[in-house]
Amino acid sequence: MSLRFSSHVLNLHSAKHQTFFNRFSSDFITRIQVSSTTPYALPYSPLNKLSREKFNHRPITASVTPSAETVESSSFRAKKPNDVNVLVVGSTGYIGKFVVKELINRGFNVIAVARERSGIKGKNSKEETFNELKGANVCFSDVTNFDCLEKSLESLSVPIDVVVSCLASRSGGVKDSWKIDYEATKNSLVAGRKFGASHFVLLSAICVQKPLLEFQRAKLKFEAELMKEAEENGGFSYSIVRPTAFFKSLGGQVELVKDGKPYVMFGDGKLCACKPISEPDLASFIADCVLSEDKINQILPIGGPGKALTPLEQGEMLFKLLGREPKFLKVPIGIMDFAIGILDNLVKIFPSMEDAAEFGKIGRYYAAESMLILDPETGEYSAEMTPSYGNDTLEEFFERVLREGMSGQELGEQTIF
Numbered sequence: 001m002s003l004r005f006s007s008h009v010l011n012l013h014s015a016k017h018q019t020f021f022n023r024f025s026s027d028f029i030t031r032i033q034v035s036s037t038t039p040y041a042l043p044y045s046p047l048n049k050l051s052r053e054k055f056n057h058r059p060i061t062a063s064v065t066p067s068a069e070t071v072e073s074s075s076f077r078a079k080k081p082n083d084v085n086v087l088v089v090g091s092t093g094y095i096g097k098f099v100v101k102e103l104i105n106r107g108f109n110v111i112a113v114a115r116e117r118s119g120i121k122g123k124n125s126k127e128e129t130f131n132e133l134k135g136a137n138v139c140f141s142d143v144t145n146f147d148c149l150e151k152s153l154e155s156l157s158v159p160i161d162v163v164v165s166c167l168a169s170r171s172g173g174v175k176d177s178w179k180i181d182y183e184a185t186k187n188s189l190v191a192g193r194k195f196g197a198s199h200f201v202l203l204s205a206i207c208v209q210k211p212l213l214e215f216q217r218a219k220l221k222f223e224a225e226l227m228k229e230a231e232e233n234g235g236f237s238y239s240i241v242r243p244t245a246f247f248k249s250l251g252g253q254v255e256l257v258k259d260g261k262p263y264v265m266f267g268d269g270k271l272c273a274c275k276p277i278s279e280p281d282l283a284s285f286i287a288d289c290v291l292s293e294d295k296i297n298q299i300l301p302i303g304g305p306g307k308a309l310t311p312l313e314q315g316e317m318l319f320k321l322l323g324r325e326p327k328f329l330k331v332p333i334g335i336m337d338f339a340i341g342i343l344d345n346l347v348k349i350f351p352s353m354e355d356a357a358e359f360g361k362i363g364r365y366y367a368a369e370s371m372l373i374l375d376p377e378t379g380e381y382s383a384e385m386t387p388s389y390g391n392d393t394l395e396e397f398f399e400r401v402l403r404e405g406m407s408g409q410e411l412g413e414q415t416i417f
């Protein structure tokens with residue numbers, strides 16, 4: 001059996017992490033002044049003549065200490081979108097790309113931070129990244145290296161109003177998840193703050209409400225520090241977006257079923273449910289978080305339109321679209337527990353297998369846990385409590401994949417089992 005999981009997971013604190021942590025203090029965040037005559041440094045971008053002109057009229061006086069000046073900087077909400085500079089990290093990801101597009105469509109000045117080789121397995125060249133992020137000021141940098149990120153942002157010579165993070169580990173490896181979901185995301189916060197950001201929009205995940213996996217702990221640690229930053233600095237705010245399942249996470253079986261294979265599900269296919277949300281709908285919700293006052297300092301769970309769907313219902317939908325009798329393969333969830341038990345024991349002998357063991361736990365988690373709000377009173381998942389947003393339905397997505405394939409819907413980089 002081959003199971004694929006989207007990139008995520010979790011791990012431990014390194015010495016590097018500790019150094020980084022020490023950095024995140026008010027002392028470290030200092031006031032910067034950059035002359036408006038500083039030549040523009042968007043050295044890799046052929047796109048930004050207009051933006052540069054616009055920015056050139058905006059000398060930087062970015063303040064990041066928790067002072068009245070910081071509060072003043074939050075007045076970006078009173079500005080027109082084309083006067084608001086939004087830094088997007090994770091801009092080349094499944095959701096990040098759509099967030100960049102949406103922000104550009106809404107008229108914001110978007111600075112998209114990207115790697116020189118972006119995308120799954122670094123398949124995109126700089127030129128391809130420019131094309132993908134058309135309309136944004138593309139800033140090639142390294143979010144995992146604070147000094148590098150800081151220098152890159154300094155060279156832009158523009159203030160940042162808002163940071164939007166769509167970062168996530170691509171490999172899903174244990175260390176990589178802490179490095180990206182916690183450390184690099186925090187680098188983006190600290191660097192963004194240094195250059196004036198007074199609002200941070202974080203793409204998180206609804207599953208962190210029941211943290212059994214390391215990547216969830218990494219995300220929660222960053223969420224906690226983000227909230228603390230807002231608590232301690234009146235002029236700074238956040239919006240934490242916790243979506244339910246993405247379409248890509250539910251489309252993995254469409255082509256197999258089209259080819260005549262059964263739809264595979266755990267237990268009776270009703271162990272879990274979700275309200276899947278499309279990339280454009282989620283991007284729109286995230287873009288709302290940039291200016292909406294009612295999303296300030298909020299944790300925002302969000303699903304797509306329509307009712308919550310179990311794997312059984314998703315399978316039935318697929319067979320209906322194909323005009324075929326449903327054919328299911330029901331796998332006992334105990335098989336996952338057995339595999340995880342073996343992997344956990346192997347890790348004790350071969351520590352290098354920690355990622356494989358964690359992937360097993362991730363698989364088990366998503367096979368049995370719903371991507372819905374966990375009602376604190378009943379301890380049960382509640383579809384009713386999970387808000388819906390947008391228009392795109394899973395049925396339309398399945399139709400599209402049946403027609404056009406899964407292109408653009410690839411998961412992360414690891415295949416396990």
Ligand SMILES: NC(=O)c1ccc[n+]([C@@H]2O[C@H](COP(=O)([O-])OP(=O)(O)OC[C@H]3O[C@@H](n4cnc5c(N)ncnc54)[C@H](OP(=O)(O)O)[C@@H]3O)[C@@H](O)[C@H]2O)c1
Pocket residue numbers: 006007008089090091092093094095096114115117118119120122142143144166167168169170180203204205206242243244245246247249412
């Ligand atoms: N899958 C789901 O159903 C689901 C549901 C709810 C929430 N979420 C959450 O949504 C978030 C985003 O997911 P996604 O699918 O959009 O992620 P993704 O497609 O894997 O994109 C990850 C982004 O992070 C960047 N990144 C990763 N490693 C990096 C590194 N070492 N250095 C620099 N940049 C790096 C990637 O850049 P490159 O292009 O250069 O690799 C890319 O821009 C995650 O936090 C996830 O937990 C997912």
